[in-house]
Amino acid sequence: MTSDESEQNYLHHVLSWLETANKSGRLSFTEPFVRPSLNYVYPLFVLLFATVGVIGVAGNAAMVFVITRRRLFHDQTFFLMGNLALSNIIKCIFAMPITVANLLIQNWLFGSFICFFLPMLQTFPVYASFLTFLVIAIDRYRLIVHPFKSRLPAGLCVIAVWVAAVCTVLPYAIYIKYIDLGATLGYDFEGVGICYVAMEVRIEEYIRALFVTLYVMPLAVIAFLYVRISAELKSREATTISIHFAAPNSHRSGSTAATAAARELIDHAYKASSAWPPAAAAATSPRLEGSPGGASRDSAVRIRSYAATERSTQDSDDDLDLAKEKRTQNYLITMTTVFAMCWCPINILILVAYFVHENDTNEESYDITYITFCWFAYLSTCTTPVLFASWRMSNAAKDRLRGYFRFSNRRHNHNGGQRRHFHQKHYMNRSSCCNIFEEQMIMDRRSISHEGDNV
Incomplete structure (x- = not known):
């Protein structure tokens, strides 16, 4: 220029x-x-x-x-x-x-x-x-x-x-x-x-x-x-759900060979865990075959083995808390979209x-x-x-906040209870087992106790 x-x-x-x-008419x-x-x-x-x-x-x-x-x-x-x-x-x-x-x-x-x-x-x-x-x-x-x-x-x-x-x-x-x-x-x-x-x-x-x-x-x-x-x-959520629901179905077979193979697999998985005491295993192994006390002890081992196996499965296939990561993902996407x-x-x-x-x-x-x-x-x-x-914000704080704005707490609590029940039925986090596995454990314990009584 x-x-x-x-x-x-x-x-x-x-x-x-x-x-x-000049149009504004200002003097200063x-x-x-x-x-x-x-x-x-x-x-x-x-x-x-x-x-x-x-x-x-x-x-x-x-x-x-x-x-x-x-x-x-x-x-x-x-x-x-x-x-x-x-x-x-x-x-x-x-x-x-x-x-x-x-x-x-x-x-x-x-x-x-x-x-x-x-x-x-x-x-x-x-x-x-x-x-x-x-x-x-x-x-x-x-x-x-x-x-x-x-x-x-x-x-x-x-x-x-x-x-x-x-x-x-x-x-x-x-x-x-x-x-x-x-x-x-x-x-x-x-x-x-x-x-x-x-x-x-x-x-x-x-x-x-x-x-x-x-x-x-x-x-x-x-x-x-x-x-x-x-x-x-x-993809990880679908893989986790398929693994969790495949385990109970494999134990519903009535054959003795399948039951023995499953018991051997569970005992082997429990022995591989850090909680297995070799001395206690040697002391209790003769009782696992016949006595009712051995059957009850075997059922306890099976219950702990279920929890250890499921936790190890989730730790290996899903090192992240999927529910937490999905929640984080949704909020970050919302923040970015609103900002843009x-x-x-x-x-x-x-x-x-x-x-x-x-x-x-x-x-x-x-x-x-x-x-x-x-x-x-x-x-x-x-x-x-x-x-x-x-x-x-926690769910309880959100409920109180909705109450301040005069929302229907009753309907929200009902829907929230249904959602929590759904997650308890179909999702297992690292610290607890879902209800379907607890039911399967109870059924296995009853069947093993019955076999011990017959022996």
């Missing part, structure tokens, strides 16, 4: 600003005044942004407190969730107030430093959040799909996320220009300036590149990883803003649309801690 073009652009911005200021330009297009609706937006800011700061601070107090940061996922809360706090305390002031106030009173720093302050916490969601998805993919690989170092990942976010927005300073009206027009304009974007430097290409590399591509990678993780969890939906409208509007000519006919509608989309974007600072609270 030549010097003549720079001078013409400079004069154009100064004259446009003076024309706008050193005091802030609201944009004419937002003159009647700005109290509503101030209230909306203030509400989001208070809830966002309180919710994310509580989120950091819970992660720290309960020492959840030892898990990489919760450590990265704490980084999300930190980025949300930065948005609410630093980025959002200056953004709202810039959108509502017509004259720029914040100086040259804020003029150059504002675009970076507005965007780098957002990009840090997107990259954090991407790191969480990669870490969980390695944990679920490739469990033998080590997990990502959360501390180094957080440092890399913030460095990448800051370096990405540094070129914004090239496209920002500042005009000091006090130095140009005299003392009456002392402290007043014009902060604008130099359109002639092709900033739209830079904005388009940021949209693709830091919004579209991370979301595509996150979606792919979560689809793979969900498929892996479903909140920031999608403003990103689309920024992309098309460089192709829309703003004039007196569409100025009011454009300003209202822009500030509305900004509020909707910052609403994500409230949704993340709310979803985190729902994730970590």
